[in-house]
Amino acid sequence: MKKPPRLVARTLAVTFITVAIILLVVFTVLTVDARDRVRASEIEKLRVAEQVFTALEARRQQEQLATIATLAENPTLKAALDTYFTERRFAGMPPDQEASLRETVAVEAGKLAVLTRADVLAILDPAGRVFVSAGPARGQWPRDERVSIPPGPATFQDVVVLPQGAFRVSGAALRLVDRDIGALVVGTSLDDRYAAELGSLASAAIVIAVNDAVVASTLPQTVTADLGAAAQTEGTRMLVGEEYAIRLLMQSGPVRILTLASIDAAARSATRAALMALGTVAFGAFVLAALGSLWLARTLTDPIDRLSREIGIMTAARDFGRLLRPTGTSREMDALAQAFNHLVQGLSAAEADTRAAYVGAIRALAAALDARDPYTAGHSDRVSALAVRIGREMRMRDDDLDVLRLGALLHDIGKIGLRDDVLRKPGALTAEEFEQIKRHPALGARILRQVAFLAPHLPIVELHHERPDGQGYPFGLRGDDIPLPARIVHVADAFDAMTSARAYRPARGAAEALAELQRYAGTQFDPASVDALVATAPALADSEPALEELLGRQLV
Numbered sequence: 001m002k003k004p005p006r007l008v009a010r011t012l013a014v015t016f017i018t019v020a021i022i023l024l025v026v027f028t029v030l031t032v033d034a035r036d037r038v039r040a041s042e043i044e045k046l047r048v049a050e051q052v053f054t055a056l057e058a059r060r061q062q063e064q065l066a067t068i069a070t071l072a073e074n075p076t077l078k079a080a081l082d083t084y085f086t087e088r089r090f091a092g093m094p095p096d097q098e099a100s101l102r103e104t105v106a107v108e109a110g111k112l113a114v115l116t117r118a119d120v121l122a123i124l125d126p127a128g129r130v131f132v133s134a135g136p137a138r139g140q141w142p143r144d145e146r147v148s149i150p151p152g153p154a155t156f157q158d159v160v161v162l163p164q165g166a167f168r169v170s171g172a173a174l175r176l177v178d179r180d181i182g183a184l185v186v187g188t189s190l191d192d193r194y195a196a197e198l199g200s201l202a203s204a205a206i207v208i209a210v211n212d213a214v215v216a217s218t219l220p221q222t223v224t225a226d227l228g229a230a231a232q233t234e235g236t237r238m239l240v241g242e243e244y245a246i247r248l249l250m251q252s253g254p255v256r257i258l259t260l261a262s263i264d265a266a267a268r269s270a271t272r273a274a275l276m277a278l279g280t281v282a283f284g285a286f287v288l289a290a291l292g293s294l295w296l297a298r299t300l301t302d303p304i305d306r307l308s309r310e311i312g313i314m315t316a317a318r319d320f321g322r323l324l325r326p327t328g329t330s331r332e333m334d335a336l337a338q339a340f341n342h343l344v345q346g347l348s349a350a351e352a353d354t355r356a357a358y359v360g361a362i363r364a365l366a367a368a369l370d371a372r373d374p375y376t377a378g379h380s381d382r383v384s385a386l387a388v389r390i391g392r393e394m395r396m397r398d399d400d401l402d403v404l405r406l407g408a409l410l411h412d413i414g415k416i417g418l419r420d421d422v423l424r425k426p427g428a429l430t431a432e433e434f435e436q437i438k439r440h441p442a443l444g445a446r447i448l449r450q451v452a453f454l455a456p457h458l459p460i461v462e463l464h465h466e467r468p469d470g471q472g473y474p475f476g477l478r479g480d481d482i483p484l485p486a487r488i489v490h491v492a493d494a495f496d497a498m499t500s501a502r503a504y505r506p507a508r509g510a511a512e513a514l515a516e517l518q519r520y521a522g523t524q525f526d527p528a529s530v531d532a533l534v535a536t537a538p539a540l541a542d543s544e545p546a547l548e549e550l551l552g553r554q555l556v
Contacts, residue, residue: 050248074112080108118135120186391488407489422436
């Protein structure tokens with residue numbers, strides 16, 4: 001008989017061919033993208049941008065100087081300044097006259113600021129101090145602030161660094177006949193808005209640094225923070241994990257304006273363009289991969305799906321006696337089915353042994369407890385049987401019934417930790433002794449908490465003495481706050497206790513016990529559990545053989 005091909009051989013053949021084609025395409029794309037060419041291109045773009053910006057800026061400065069020179073001939077402005085300084089120098093002037101002249105100058109400066117649309121327009125006195133200022137940034141040019149401007153020429157351009165900020169300024173001397181009476185200065189704030197304007201002109205990112213500290217930038221904040229000392233250099237630099245080309249656009253005194261371009265961003269853009277160009281090649285590779293995948297799916301996935309469906313059905317039905325059939329498509333799949341069959345058989349046997357072992361251990365614990373007191377012999381078994389009968393009447397699921405059965409067996413396990421003189425006392429308990437008895441639910445839960453598989457049964461052990469009216473123990477829970485299994489065991493426990501003989505009292509009849517449970521339903525006992533107990537043995541009120549058969553003992 002011809003053996004099916006090995007799964008690994010078929011999978012490797014298809015995978016190697018597909019991966020080889022894809023890797024060949026990726027390798028071709030990557031070799032086309034030459035990072036050095038991208039770097040050189042970005043540096044050249046910055047150089048061209050610098051040349052264009054320099055030419056445009058020179059023209060703009062000439063036009064601005066011509067405009068400022070014209071504004072400096074404002075006769076009202078010059079007359080007010082001359083009067084102010086002349087009167088102050090020779091004769092002095094009253095405060096109201098001084099304020100009036102200064103206001104005249106301020107009004108004229110405001111008009112000129114509107115015309116120039118500058119951030120600030122300032123009038124300086126002959127000593128270079130701010131006389132008045134106007135414009136949006138006038139607060140940064142306070143009165144009497146000394147401003148360093150180039151001496152001598154009729155018009156000038158420079159950078160002024162004040163405590164409140166840095167400005168690029170153009171200005172003209174204010175002359176009356178042959179005397180200097182001050183200067184008119186128009187300034188542009190070197191801030192993020194100015195950097196954005198320069199960036200649009202240069203078509204690149206802009207960084208403005210004053211005294212080697214960055215004051216404005218169009219770059220993201222993380223990149224600007226990482227720039228640091230790079231604000232003093234040109235060339236290329238790594239910033240926040242990306243390579244940037246840096247070029248000096250302009251320098252004036254302590255101010256440096258740099259242009260930057262991300263080489264990595266340009267390289268990514270070039271890579272995307274190359275990928276688009278090679279889309280046809282990639283499409284062909286995907287077609288080949290798809291054809292290979294379809295063939296592989298036809299020969300491999302069908303039997304795998306069939307095995308998966310059979311395993312799912314087996315698991316859902318817990319039918320572990322059912323065996324998987326060999327697929328016949330490959331030795332690996334047949335070996336997998338056989339190994340799964342062996343595993344399920346081993347797990348089934350182990351589960352049965354484990355269940356039998358811990359059920360036996362639980363029964364041994366319950367029997368050890370009952371053996372301490374001849375009057376409670378068989379109590380745990382009877383409570384377990386009654387609880388399961390009640391749970392079944394209340395239509396609990398089989399899994400929940402299993403938890404109920406074992407939890408009821410263990411409900412009094414905490415009494416192992418009580419003294420014999422208290423547990424087996426023939427007469428009524430004292431208040432102190434009763435407090436000792438009330439410890440057994442919490443003690444039982446503490447004992448069983450050490451065993452992981454008994455975790456579902458802990459609420460029954462710990463809470464089976466809680467009452468709907470909140471008068472139970474150990475926590476005083478009320479109503480539905482008490483888990484249903486604990487409420488059921490409470491009813492079963494009380495019924496068996498009432499129908500069992502004690503050294504200090506005889507056993508009650510079943511009818512009397514049921515009547516007692518019904519009398520206190522809703523306060524001491526869960527009403528639904530009491531109703532279910534009554535419904536399981538409708539003839540108990542008249543005859544007790546049915547209960548005897550259920551409990552396995554003779555009722556008194």
